Amino acid sequence: MKNKIWFVLFFASQSVGLYAQSVATSPYSIYGLGSLFETDFGPISALGSSGIALPSTSFINNLNPASLGFIGKHSFFFDTGLKGTETNYKSENSSEKRNNFQFSHIAIAFPLNSKSGVSASLKPYSSASYVISNFQLPISNSNEFYNLNAASYGGLNTFDLSYGYKIQKGITFGLTTSFYFGSITNNKDFTIANSITNINKKSFYSGMRVTLGNQIKIDSTFNIGLTLKIPSQITGSKTQSVTTINDTETQYIEDNVASNVDDYYLPFEFGVGLSKSIHKNFNLTLDYEKSLWKNTNQNSVYGEFKNQDKFALGLSYLKKEQSFYYLDKIRYYSGFNYDTGFLSINNKNVNNMRFSLGVGIPIESTKSALNINYSYGIKGTVGNQLVKENYHMIGINLSLEAIWFVKRKYD
C-alpha cells in the first residue's frame, strides 16, 4: 500500500516536471513571471477559492498551513488534479478561442502526532507562454514602426513544505516554506528597417518564501483563520544570444552570454477567513486577502503593479455525512471570487471574477472524494488596449484518505 503511494507520487511528479511548464497562453503572460496559475486542492476551487479558516480534516487545505494542526491523527491524504480551461479572448477588434488541459497539482499530508501535521505539494506557479505575431510597434523618436514576433514558454513551479501545530485545543499555527523554481525561454524577432534582430533569452528563476498561518476554532460551527505571506524575492539569471541580420552581414552580437536578471519581488500578503456552519447542512466560507504589490517597487521590466484585493465566498451543502444512502453523502459546492488584480496596464487594472460550482463524490467509506468543479470567469476588460478573457474551467481532483497508522499498530 505504502509502496503504491510512493509510486504514484513518483509518477505524478514526473508529470508535473513534464507538463507544469506550459499552462496557458494568456496575452497577460508577458508580464511579471507570467500568468499566475491558481489551483487549489480538495473542494476549495469549487468554493471560489475560499477556505483560509477550513481545517485539513477531510482534505488538504493549501490556503493555510495552520489547518494541518487539525489533521486526523490516523489520516494520510493524497491529492492530485487536472484542470482544463477554454478561454475566449476578446479585444476591440477580434476574438479568438484557445484551450488548455493539464495537470494541476500533487500533494500529500499526514500527521506527525495528534497535535501536528505536515504536507508537501508541487504545483505550477506561473505560465509565461505567449505568442506575438507580426505586431507593429512605434520606433521611438520617429513616426516609423518596427515589427515584433515573439514566442515565450516556460514558467515557474512551487514546491511547498508545510507544518501545522496545535498549541492548545482549537488553536493552531502553521508555517509553509515555498520554493519557487523554473525557467522562461523567450525568443523575439525585431524587424527594424532593413534588419532582423533575434534575441533569444533563457531565464532561470529561484526563490523561497515563508507563509505563516493561524486557525482558531471558536466553537463547533465557527472557525477563523489568518495567513501572513512574508515578502521575498525570486532571483534570476539568464543566458542570452543576440543576432542581427542586415543586408551587409549577420552579426553575432552575443552568444549564450550569462548575466543576472532583475529580481522579482513577491509582496507582503495577508489574508483573513471565516467558516461558519449553518443549519447543519450548510457551511459558509468567506475570505479576504490583500497583496501589497505596489510596495515591491518591481522593476519596470516586469510591468506596473498595484495592490491587490481578493474576495472569496463559498457555500457547501451536505445532506448527511453518515447515511445509508450514497446520494446523501454527496457534497455540493458553490463559490464566488473577485480579485482586483495586481497588474496595471495603461492605467487599468486587470481584474478577475469567477463563479464556481462543484460536487464532491465520496469514495469508499473514508473521507476520500472525487471533486469535480466548474467555473466561469471573466478576466480583464475590452478597451484601453486590454483583452477580455472569458473562460470556462473544469477541475477534477482526487482527494484520497488512507488510514495508515491504525493498521500499522495491529501488524
Place this chain on the structure above:
Amino acid sequence: MKYIWFLILVIAFFSSCQTDNAEGDFVVGSDYLSISNKVIMIDTLTVNVSTINLDSLITSNQSRILIGNYTDPILGIVKSESYMKLTPDNFYIGSSESDTQTVTYVFDSIAMILKYDRYYYGDTTKTQTINIHQLTQKVKPNTDDTNFYNISSLTYDSKSIGTKTFHPKPIGKDSINIQIDANFGKNLFNKLYNNEITDANEFEDLFKGIVIKPSTTSSSNMIGFKTSSVLRLYYKKNNSDSENSLTKDFSLTDLTKQFNNISLDRTGTIIENLPDSKNKLSSELTNNNAFIQSGTGLACRIDFPFIKQLKYISEKGIIVDAELVIKPNRSSISNLFPIKDSLQVYECDNLNRISKVLTNSDGSQKLALLNATPDEFNENIGYKVNIGAFLHQEMLKTTGAKSNLILAFPNISKGVNRIILGNQKNAENKLKLKIYYISY
C-alpha cells in the same frame, strides 16, 4: 486504492492530449513590450562631409583610352591624355618572313584608328582636336611598381606626328582616323622592310610608343576609345595599280602599357585650396557641398565624429540598421554632366587610406544607389546606402583609430564623371542619416 490507478490513467490521457494553441493575435500593453528592448531611431547624429583628393588612381590596364579637355563650370579644367605602347605581331613586311613578294612592296600611308567605346562626358557637339606625339621614354612603370597612375606621365617628342580636329560621334560612329606623318611611317616601314628590326627589343628602341593629347585650346569634351584601337600602316605592291593596299597593325598588346594621365586645374575654383591626399577639405568651406570626380581623384569623405556617444543610450545596444541618404546638387546636373546611378562606398582611415570596399552579405560590392532616375527629378532624389554594420562596429570600437567612409563613382579610374553632394547643413540637398538602434 484502485482509484489511484484510474487517476494515473486520466493524467496520462490528458497529459498526452494537452492542447495549447496560440495564434498570437492578442497583445496587451504595447508600451510595456518596448520596455525590455527599446527601439529608437536617431537622425540627429553629426555627419562631417568633406572633399579629398585621392592622388594615385591606377589608370593603367583599365581598357580605355581617355582623351579630352573641357572646362567644368565648378571644378575647373579637366584634361586627359593617353600614353600607350604599340607593338606589331611580327617584325617583317608581307605575309611571312619568307614572303617572296616582300621586295615588291612600297609604303603607302599610316594612320591611327581610334575606336569609340561609347564613353563620353561634356559637350560632344563641340569639336575636339587631338595631337599624337612619339614617346622618347619607354612605357615602363617606376621600379618596384607595375602600375601607372592618373598623375603618371612620360617624356615625348614635342613635334606632333599626327593631328585631327573632329566632331566626336561616340554613339553614331565606330572610329576616327588620324593621318600620321608619312616620314614617320616610311621610316617604320623601311626598318621592317630591310629586316633591320627583328625582335621586340629592337622595335621598342626604335618606337617606344605614343601619347595622344587633346588640344588645350579648343575641345570641350572627354571621349573614351577602345584599347583595340590600332596604328595602321598601309603598303602596296610597287607599280601596282591595285587600289587594295595591304596593312600592318601596331596594337596595344599589353594593356598594362597603356594609361591615362587625368588632371584637374582647380585654379580659381571653389576647391582651389584642396589639400594633399592625406587631408580633407570640409564641405562647410565649400558652400556645404562636397565633390566627387572620377579620374582626377576627387572623392567625398564622410566622418561620424560622435558615433561612440550612441554607446551611452543603454548598457547594451546594437545599431541594427542605418540609412544614409546623400543628395546631389540638382543645379549641377545637366545633360552635359550627367550623374551615375550609384556610388561606391569605401572604408578609410583619417589619412584617407582605403582599407576596404563595403560589401553586401552576398559578397558583392555595396553601392549607394540613386533612388530616382535623373530625368525624374523630385525631392527624393538621392543616393541611399545602408551602413548599419559599419556604424555598429564604429560605435563599439574601444581601441584603434576611427574609420570613415569614402564615396566615389564605380570605375573611379576610368572616367571623369563628377557630382556635387550636399552635407547636413545644405538646405536644399540635405544629407540624412537615420540610425536604428535596439537595446538588449
